[in-house]
Amino acid sequence: xxxxxxxxxxxxxxxxxxxxxxxxxxxxxxxxxxxxxxxxxxxxxxxxxxxxxxxxxxxxxxxxxxxxxxxxxxxxxxxxxxxxxxxxxxxxxxxxxxxxxxxxxxxxxxxxxxxxxxxxxxxxxxxxxxxxxxxxxxxxxxxxxxxxxxxxxxxxxxxxxxxxxxxxxxxxxxxxxxxxxxxxxxxxxxxxxxxxxxxxxxxxxxxxxxxxxxxxxxxxxxxxxxxxxxxxxxxxxxxxxxxxxxxxxx
Numbered sequence: 001x002x003x004x005x006x007x008x009x010x011x012x013x014x015x016x017x018x019x020x021x022x023x024x025x026x027x028x029x030x031x032x033x034x035x036x037x038x039x040x041x042x043x044x045x046x047x048x049x050x051x052x053x054x055x056x057x058x059x060x061x062x063x064x065x066x067x068x069x070x071x072x073x074x075x076x077x078x079x080x081x082x083x084x085x086x087x088x089x090x091x092x093x094x095x096x097x098x099x100x101x102x103x104x105x106x107x108x109x110x111x112x113x114x115x116x117x118x119x120x121x122x123x124x125x126x127x128x129x130x131x132x133x134x135x136x137x138x139x140x141x142x143x144x145x146x147x148x149x150x151x152x153x154x155x156x157x158x159x160x161x162x163x164x165x166x167x168x169x170x171x172x173x174x175x176x177x178x179x180x181x182x183x184x185x186x187x188x189x190x191x192x193x194x195x196x197x198x199x200x201x202x203x204x205x206x207x208x209x210x211x212x213x214x215x216x217x218x219x220x221x222x223x224x225x226x227x228x229x230x231x232x233x234x235x236x237x238x239x240x241x242x243x244x245x246x247x248x249x250x
Contacts, residue, residue, distance in 0.1 A: 051075070051079065052075060054078075055071075055074060055075040055078050055079075056071070056075075058074075058078065058115070058118065059071055059074050059075075061118045062113065062118050062119055062120060064111070064113075064120070067108075067111060067120055067123050068100075068103065068107055068108070068109070069098065069100055069111050070100060070102060070103075072237065073098060073100045073102065073233075073235045073237075074098065076233070076235060076242075076248055077096060077098045077231075077233040077235065078096070079247070079248060080152075080153040080231065080233055080247045080248065081096050081115075081231045081233070083153075083247045083250055084153065084155065084173070084231055084247075089155055089173065090155060090229055090230065090231055091228060091229030092156070092226075092228060092229040092230035092231075093115075094114055094115060094116045094117075094230075095112060095113070095114060095115070095121075095225065095226055095230040095231070096112075096113050096115060096230065096231045096232075096233070097110070097111065097112045097113070097156075097226050097230065097231065097232045097233070098110070098111045098113070098232075098233050098235060099126050099212050099232075099233070099234045099235065100235050101128055101132075101137040101149065101151075101234060101235060101236040102235065102236055102237055103136075104135050104136060104204065105125070105126075105127065105128065105135055105136070105137075105204045105205040105207075106135065106199055106203075106204050106205065107125075108123045108124050108125055109125070109126055110122070110123070110124050110125065110126035110212070110214060110222075111123055112222060112225055112226055121225060122218070122221070122222050122225060124195075124214055124215055124218050124222065125194050125195055125196075125199075125205055125214065125215055126194065126212050126213065126214050127191065127193065127194045127205055127206060127207050127208045127211070127212065127213040127214075128149045128207060128208070128212075129141075129146070129147050129148040129149040129207060129208055129209060129210040129211075130147050130207035130208065130209065131146060131147040131148045132147075132148045132149045132207070132210075134204065134207075135203065135204040137149055137236060140177075140236065140238070140241070141210075142172075142176060142177055142178055142179065142180050143180070144180060144183060144184055146210065147209045147210055148210055149210055149212070149234060150172060150177060150178035150180075150181060150184075150186065150210065150234065151174075151177050151178065151234050151235070151236055151238070151241045152172060152173070152174035152177040152178040152233070152234060152241065152245060152247070153172075153173050153174055153178075153231065153232070153233050153247055154170040154171060154172050154173065154178060154181065154231075154232040154233070154234070155170070155171045155173060155229060155230070155231065155232070156168055156169075156170055156171075156188075156226050156227050156228065156229060156230045156231075156232055157169040157170060157171055157227075157228070157229075158227065158228065159223055159224075159227050162187075162189065164189035164190055164191060164213075164216075164219075165189070165190060165216070165219065165220075166189075166190070166219060166220050166223055167187045167188065167189040167223070168187055168188040168189070168223045168226070168227055169182070169187050170186065170187060170188060170232055172186070173247075174245060174246065174247060175246075176244070177241060177244075177245065178234070184210060185211075186210050186211050186212075187211055188211065188212055188213075188214065188219075188222070188223055188226075188232075189211060189213055189214075189219060190213065190214055190215060190216035190217075190218070190219025190220070191206065191208070191213040191214070191215075191216055191219075192216050193205065193206025193207075193213070194206060194213050194214055194215050194216075195215030195216070195217065195218075196215075212232075212234065
């Protein structure tokens, strides 16, 4: 487990902390590689220019566009990561994980990024909840038995062995959006209904009861990489979340 940040990353985060405390009106940063944007999606309060410049620097350094991750998803993920860091909620400061649910479930839309080494460690498939949509996730919920995905920021916790083998508990830190993840048993786990083998025989990946399920063959590596206190962000550019998230609008 890493508790310290290297000097280069610390300088970047310091600039982000200066820029990020308030979101203000202005021109939105152009999206680069967003695969799908629902009609309901809006960017209510664009990130500041300084913040976006720093986020863009990291985005380009890691060539995230080539992986299909939208610039907006990464910028918001970095904003929330910085907030969690500032509040000392993370014990793993090197890793950030992003589920970009603006994309089709046929895409590799989960990204595990090493911010210190500035590289993508894992890029793989991830399922959304069965009631959230079919190929594209469209609706989200924090309610029990909704079988929908929950948006927002999470802190990873400990692993355990369950019905799907190795699984990872995650703690939702956004009240009203994902703070019922524990009581809903929303965890990261592997499944045979996610991955290239499943897609070859189906129009899109299978769906979960709300868990960010990943390919069974990659689950152990991914879980071991992000466990014990790292930041996980489940993103979708929908109006309610972007406008009301206390973390994004802090």
